Amino acid sequence: MRTKHFLIIAFAAAALLAGTPSFAAKKAAQKPATTASSSATAPTTGIVGGVPVLPAKAWLVMDFDSGEVLASSNPDEPLPPASLTKMMTSYLVEQALKSGKLKENDLVSVSQYAWCRGSSTESCMYLPLNSQATVIDMLRGVIIQSGNDASKALAEHLGGTEEGFAKMMNAEAKRLGMTKTNFVNATGLPDPAHKASARDLAILARAIIRDSSKYYPIYAERDFTFNKIKQGNRNALLYTDPSVDGLKTGHTEDAGYCLVTSAKRNGMRLITVILNTSSAQARADETRTLLNWGFGNFEKATPLQPNTAVGTAKVRYGTVDTVAAGLGAPWTVTVPRGQKVETAVQLKPDLEAPIAKGAVVGKVVASSNGKQLSEAPLVAQADVERANFFKRAWQGVTGMFGK
Incomplete structure (x- = not known):
């Protein structure tokens, strides 16, 4: 009887203890973290074991400067991108403006095919049928209003047809290294063959920020x-985070709610991608989680200062035998907060004069905890002229027999 009472008391105490916050937290920490794409019981948005856990089908955080993926879930599965597609449409227009192929005030016609009838199933700029609008207005219509009509009109203007423009989109995607992407149209309207991965969309966002600096501020216009x-x-x-300055939303029934975002805080820029989550509110909340996690856990480090000699490269047949090597431009790397950055200098072994100031003479590699983070070219810090014939001959002899 005493044994029975003891067991009852023990079970009651265990149940009471399990309900306490500290015990629950310890038990949660012992459970393996699930991925964002695992099972019908999708995890809620948050951080588990120091890593983001989101209910989106795919997500990613990328460091803009290096292109390094800091964290991800299911980043390479081709998924319906919905209107995130329009980032490639706008990028091609921006590059055509940059090259002079298009001008901002060029007029673009609105065909019967491009005209948007204003149905509830698609977003429109509401360009009148058979009207014209400038390239710069249509670009804003694509980026800010997500206009299918503007996207189609620009596609026809640049590619002849939307199908022709899709070929241009895929060629550019290949050039950028978007290996899991296939575009069928300029809008992102559903098609079984129209797919893109989270990693590819981050690569595209990075290209827009890097290559379209004149037009990138449009992505922040409200x-x-x-x-x-x-x-x-x-x-x-x-509207809620002053560090966010782009890029694009998307939604269809197949794609779910999607968002590609970039934000800059304390000199560090991050790109996030959310694919196939449950609502407009969810894609915003999940993006906040990723941004706060990224900025909270990583920081910028400057391994070396530019225009400072970090090594001496040997030079053959020059008026001098060596040249100082250093960074030609500022160099930063993104590292987990508090981690020490180490550098290793690698100089080219067979340099011959003449060497111009600024010529690449080697590289420097940054690593942390044994993992390579980034590398940067080292350049000559001065000109090295070629020696006259007699000095070159003497250097050749001493090189053969030693000094």
Whole structure:
């Protein structure tokens, strides 16, 4: 009887203890972290074991400067990208403007095919049928209003047809290294063959920020008015987080709610991708989680200062035998907070004069905890002229027999 009472008391105490916060936290920490794409009981948004856990089908955090993926889940599965597609549409237009192929005030016609009838199933800039609008207005219509009509009109203007423009999109995707992407149209309207991965979309976002600096501020604009119709940017974070300055939202039934975002804090820029989550609120909340985790756990480090000699490279047949090597431009790396960065200098062994100041003479590699983080070229810090014939001959002899 005493044994029975003891067991009852023991079970009651265990149940009471299990309900305490500290015990629950310890038990949660002992459970293996699930991925964002695992099972019907999707995890809620948060951080588990120091790593983000999100209910999105795929997500990713990328450091803009290096292109390094800091964390991800299911980053390489081709998924429907919805209107995130329009980042490639706008990128091609921006590059055409940059090259002079297009001008901002060029007029673009709105064909019957491009015209948007204003149904509830698609987003529109509301360009009138058979009208014209400038390239720069249509670019804003694509980026801010997510206009399918503007996207199609620009596609026809640049590619002849939307199909022709899709070929241009895929060629550019291949050039950028987007290996899991296939574009069928300029809008992201559903098609079984129209896919992109989270990693590829981050690569595209990085290209837009890097290559379209003149037009990238448009991605941060909160609204745009055309034809007396004012529409707001669907990226909710532009209204709540001053560090966010782009890029694009997307939604279809197949794609779910998607968001590609970039933010810059304390000199560090991060890119995040959320694919196939449950609502507009969820994609904003999950993006906040990724940004706060990334900025909270990583920092910028400057391994070496530019224009400072970090090594001496040997030079053959020069008026001098060596040249100082150093960084030609500022160099930063992204590392987990508090980690020490180590550098290793590698100089080219067979340099011959003449060597111009700024010529690459080696590289420096940054690593942390044994993992390579980044590398940067080392350049000559001065000119080295070629020696006259007699000195070169003497250097050749001493090189053969030693000094």
